Amino acid sequence: MKFDRSVLADFDRASSLEWLVPNGLGGFASSTAVGANARKYHGLLVAAFNPPVDRYMLLSKIEEELSTASEEYFLSCNLYSNNVIQPRGHLYLESFELTPEPVFTYCMGGGVVLAKKVFMVYGHNTTVVKYTLVSAPGPYTLKLYPLVTFRDFHANTCASKPGFTHSVSHLNKHVRINFAGEKLGERILFLTSDRAVFKRNEVWNRGFLLGGEVERGEECSEDLLCPGRFTIVLKPGESVSVTASAEEGADAVPVSKLEKNNEKRIFDIANNLPPECGMVGELAYAADSFIVSRRSTGKKTIIAGYHWFSDWGRDTMISLGGLTLVTKKFDVCREILSTFSENIKDGIVPNRFSDDSSAPPEYNTVDASLWYFHALYKYYLYTGDLYFIENSMRPMKEIIDNYISGTDFNIRMDAADCLITQGGPDVQLTWMDAKVNGFVVTPRSGKAVEINALWYNALCVYRFFAGLLKVNIDKKYDVLINGVKTHFAQKFKKPAGGGLYDVLDCFGPAGENSGGVSARIRPNQIFAVSLPFSPVGLRLAADIVDTVETHLLTERGLRSLAPGEAEYKPRYEGGRYARDCAYHQGTVWAYLIGPFISAKLRVRGYDAETAGFCSQIIDNFKPHLKEAGLMSISEIFDGDEPRRPAGCISQAWSVAELMRAVYEDIEGRHKLTPLDEK
Structure with missing residues (x-):
């Protein structure tokens, strides 16, 4: 199933097209065809800590920026109050495809094409987001800003009263975020990249508007914590991945093997x-x-x-x-x-x-x-x-x-x-x-x-x-x-x-x-x-x-x-x-x-x-x-x-x-x- 620019450039329509990737535990990754979260249930890692229940939102999304010394492209998009869309990365989307996992293809002109794929590791509270610089006239810098939280997946996060405390520690490509909730106990989110280096810089991103919750008459505002950013210089044809997991050691298996295992599972379902x-x-x-x-x-x-x-x-x-x-x-x-x-x-x-x-x-x-x-x-x-x-x-x-x-x-x-x-x-x-x-x-x-x-x-x-x-x-x-x-x-x-x-x-x-x-x-x-x-x-x-x-x-x-x-x-x-x-x-x-x-x-x-x-x-x-x-x-x-x-x-x-x-x-x-x- 594939959608092209004629659909994706229409934010209202495209943000009503929802995808979901399950992990076999009751957890999931889910969002829209343009990557803008429209529900409190949308996120890249909803972990089930006592399968199939005790489900918590840990990684809401990743903001992406692709640049050279003379060019800068913000690929994500979000809806804020007063229906402001910022940034407007959906206008770069050439296609969105379900294979059945979501694949986003961004075309920035001048032969610059970046693909993003999201999949989960079946049987684990682990999500992998893989980026590939499909084509470009030369190297480009990719900056990735994870937006995290720690909440029951039925709830919302407010920066002034988040309902949790946290601490961030990191070493090169590995990030550990310790969460402690007033009612939610203690949990850890592990963020790891196979190639990109992390730099800590904690900032609250405030005022995301969840359009789907507006329609349902539910709490519709969300604040998210950015612990820092991953950065890598990609040459044409190269890939980089970020793995988000509620389980320690999730990065022990190479992403390429995880991807092949996942493809085999999908093939077996159809077969x-x-x-x-x-x-x-x-x-x-x-x-x-x-x-x-x-x-x-x-x-x-x-x-x-x-x-x-x-x-x-x-x-x-x-x-x-x-x-x-x-x-x-x-x-x-x-x-x-x-x-x-x-x-x-x-x-x-x-x-x-x-x-x-x-x-x-x-x-x-x-x-x-x-x-x-x-x-x-x-x-x-x-x-x-x-x-x-x-x-x-x-x-x-x-x-x-x-x-x-x-x-x-x-x-x-x-x-x-x-x-x-x-x-x-x-x-x-x-x-x-x-x-x-x-x-x-x-x-x-x-x-x-x-x-x-x-x-x-x-x-x-x-x-x-x-x-x-x-x-x-x-x-x-x-x-x-x-x-x-x-x-x-x-x-x-x-x-x-x-x-x-x-x-x-x-x-x-x-x-x-x-x-x-x-x-x-x-x-x-x-x-x-x-x-x-x-x-x-x-x-x-x-x-x-x-x-x-x-x-x-x-x-x-x-x-x-x-x-x-x-x-x-x-x-x-x-x-x-x-x-x-x-x-x-x-x-x-x-x-x-x-x-x-x-x-x-x-x-x-x-x-x-x-x-x-x-x-x-x-x-x-x-x-x-x-x-x-x-x-x-x-x-x-x-x-x-x-x-x-x-x-x-x-x-x-x-x-x-x-x-x-x-x-x-x-x-x-x-x-x-x-x-x-x-």
């Missing part, structure tokens, strides 16, 4: 894909970026989205198919399933692991446990690994037993209809979980439609595995499965058509079960058709798909609420409160395109015309790969046109569900079973 894989191949590098190590378990896990999410149970279970099974990373899938199953508590799979590494997992979810069954079923379809399934029967039974008898957050089965009810007036347990200052934006306590579709699917998966393993299970499972299927269709179906109710037996304002229903048109009903074991017949399934397609389908995913509903919000914008109030009230979610495609093809019998229709849906996302998070899929989009991308610039389940839908459904590698005609 492990099926032939002629289209969108699957285009998203492969993004897919790999979400798979990270978790120190507390010693196993792999999945980051839900960049820049700010950690590992979430629901997102992980949904994402495993696209991120690990389509890409044939079966051992990784097994590890991740083990990580979450080992942390099941009272029948509940963790909702998320906290950003605070000392805090226990959070369990406020009703659906993560049920998605766990779905993930196991998919794993078996791809691998045939019955040994792992046999070892997973106990946690599956633990979940079912707790859901039947009742567990935390009022999660329990209603014996009268075998359906799952959950939550209360101040509790949000489904994926529509926005809560602002105690206010639950999308109250869905009661019997939510997708929860009960997942419940039916989970019971069927457990019975399916028991049959394969020849395990005798109680006949109550047959009774439960039949009971759920019967009552699901009877109770959730809208009498006049138009799909399914969203929630039954809603909770009233005082916490009592009001017996009411939510008839709002939401996408949650699509899961009743897209899951492997469906509680609905073909006729009702077709009505569900038609309803969702008519009211919710867009070129970027499904709306979370139909236009025309009283609470519908056409834009996801403003401060945190306004954004949270729009999060599930009309905002488009890209990941929902996966279950929609699965459901659409299922009810239409996988005919060529429908496959073509679904292929076009996928193709509609291709222009998005060149906006927002480059070569990835955003978390959400505005409900109304032009459907600006928002939320995380790279979201695990957005990427995963597009990949899975293409591989399994459109290409027909894992078709869903036909539905009953009723």
Whole structure:
């Protein structure tokens, strides 16, 4: 993917094009196509000190100056208050390319060309920035000014109250910056060059304006510390590198070897894909970026989205198919399933692991446990690994037993209809979980439609595995499965058509079960058709798909609420409160395109015309790969046109569900079973 001067000279447009390089630990390097940081999350080294959490900004950026005795070029660019751009190095940018790592090529005229490449050392909190004087009429002096800080990556730095003390020591090409934070402890940043010499000169650079944070209504000003500069005279064809690391000894391996190792890893990602894989191949590098190590378990896990999410149970279970099974990373899938199953508590799979590494997992979810069954079923379809399934029967039974008898957050089965009810007036347990200052934006306590579709699917998966393993299970499972299927269709179906109710037996304002229903048109009903074991017949399934397609389908995913509903919000914008109030009230979610495609093809019998229709849906996302998070899929989009991308610039389940839908459904590698005609 490559951009030329026509794009890069437009600062507003180019500074909205974001790249991200992961390190496999939850840390990353990230900025924009012109190198101007637009978010507090942008920086060249965001280190994860307790992977994949405890993430800190250490190296924000490097300012570059190329000169001779008679010429001087300032190559960086920054946005300051009053929208002042200084310097204006983006005007020298001839091209910006993702390979998939960022490569900036600066052309100053007179044959002077400088290239900059950024990559991370996988498995380490280490970033390498390599500069090459591609061509020039003679030697040029390159001066590099690192801008550093020490803060939580959710925060901002103010020079008058930085929140840390520091000391700088150096010897020739090696710099050591000791940080001590009031709340952050002590950390060290190592800056090393293979050839350039460092000269200490500490200066605070103040007043950087983070345009992306202005749009989000967040703190948008940043001050950064420059400890000094690296200087080298480069001849045409020569290179120099600066390595930034939170680990001592990171410079022990030559940069050339680190670069080759990195190139091999990128090649292996692409080489492990099926032939002629289209969108699957285009998203492969993004897919790999979400798979990270978790120190507390010693196993792999999945980051839900960049820049700010950690590992979430629901997102992980949904994402495993696209991120690990389509890409044939079966051992990784097994590890991740083990990580979450080992942390099941009272029948509940963790909702998320906290950003605070000392805090226990959070369990406020009703659906993560049920998605766990779905993930196991998919794993078996791809691998045939019955040994792992046999070892997973106990946690599956633990979940079912707790859901039947009742567990935390009022999660329990209603014996009268075998359906799952959950939550209360101040509790949000489904994926529509926005809560602002105690206010639950999308109250869905009661019997939510997708929860009960997942419940039916989970019971069927457990019975399916028991049959394969020849395990005798109680006949109550047959009774439960039949009971759920019967009552699901009877109770959730809208009498006049138009799909399914969203929630039954809603909770009233005082916490009592009001017996009411939510008839709002939401996408949650699509899961009743897209899951492997469906509680609905073909006729009702077709009505569900038609309803969702008519009211919710867009070129970027499904709306979370139909236009025309009283609470519908056409834009996801403003401060945190306004954004949270729009999060599930009309905002488009890209990941929902996966279950929609699965459901659409299922009810239409996988005919060529429908496959073509679904292929076009996928193709509609291709222009998005060149906006927002480059070569990835955003978390959400505005409900109304032009459907600006928002939320995380790279979201695990957005990427995963597009990949899975293409591989399994459109290409027909894992078709869903036909539905009953009723």
